[in-house]
Amino acid sequence: MLSLIGIKYTFFLTKISCLILYLYKMDLKKKDERLETGEALPLMEAYYTIQGEGYHKGSAVFFIRIGGCDIGCHWCDVKESWNPSIHPITDIKDIIDNAKNFSDTVIVTGGEPLMWNMFPLTDGLRSFGIKTHIETSGAYPLSGNWDWFCLSPKKNKLPTNGAYERADELKVIIHNKDDFNFADLQAKKVNIDCKLFLQPEWSRNKKMIPLIVDYIMKNPKWKVSLQTHKYLNIP
Numbered sequence: 529m530l531s532l533i534g535i536k537y538t539f540f541l542t543k544i545s546c547l548i549l550y551l552y553k554m555d556l557k558k559k560d561e562r563l564e565t566g567e568a569l570p571l572m573e574a575y576y577t578i579q580g581e582g583y584h585k586g587s588a589v590f591f592i593r594i595g596g597c598d599i600g601c602h603w604c605d606v607k608e609s610w611n612p613s614i615h616p617i618t619d620i621k622d623i624i625d626n627a628k629n630f631s632d633t634v635i636v637t638g639g640e641p642l643m644w645n646m647f648p649l650t651d652g653l654r655s656f657g658i659k660t661h662i663e664t665s666g667a668y669p670l671s672g673n674w675d676w677f678c679l680s681p682k683k684n685k686l687p688t689n690g691a692y693e694r695a696d697e698l699k700v701i702i703h704n705k706d707d708f709n710f711a712d713l714q715a716k717k718v719n720i721d722c723k724l725f726l727q728p729e730w731s732r733n734k735k736m737i738p739l740i741v742d743y744i745m746k747n748p749k750w751k752v753s754l755q756t757h758k759y760l761n762i763p
């Protein structure tokens with residue numbers, strides 16, 4: 529009984545903090561209309577590294593991490609991205625000028641990048657011949673033109689129908705056994721040629737990897753994705 533009250537309390541707190549983060553976003557957009565048009569974005573960090581996860585793992589790419597996320601995954605490893613108001617509002621021209629020095633492929637991640645208008649950023653990158661990839665929960669309406677769309681759905685806030693249709697890659701994080709059922713339900717919603725990955729949540733790596741191995745051997749439409757950048761000790 530007490531643990532049920534605890535779960536309900538945690539759920540309530542998560543909802544409240546998601547609401548506060550949403551209000552932060554709306555307030556920021558009022559203060560700087562470039563956020564509404566996508567001409568500027570709250571930039572958390574941008575760096576050249578190796579993509580550690582999923583279909584493109586092992587490739588050198590430039591990451592652009594956009595601040596702002598109200599999904600509230602309790603195991604999130606970038607909680608500092610959640611509040612958009614603590615990240616500098618950065619003109620996309622500056623973001624693009626920097627990115628084009630490093631790589632012909634940019635991965636836009638967050639936070640949740642689709643909380644913002646992604647068309648100016650992706651069109652700007654593409655005008656320099658840069659391929660645009662996104663990592664998203666898909667919970668917000670689609671924006672941007674993408675060469676690769678990695679959908680990582682979250683139970684707290686499910687993807688839109690458009691995100692399922694657009695996904696090139698479905699990456700489901702496995703934190704507990706129930707997540708295998710969730711993964712299979714999500715796989716039914718994407719296109720037949722979408723690449724399917726199961727990835728252990730980092731803090732439960734040791735417990736979940738044997739279950740994932742067993743599951744994929746019984747369900748070979750899935751492939752394993754590991755956060756290899758964490759093993760390589762790179763960002």
Ligand code: SF4
Pocket residue numbers: 597598599600601603604605606607609638639640665682
């Ligand atoms: S959607 Fe991503 S950034 Fe947002 S809380 Fe979940 S794991 Fe963190």
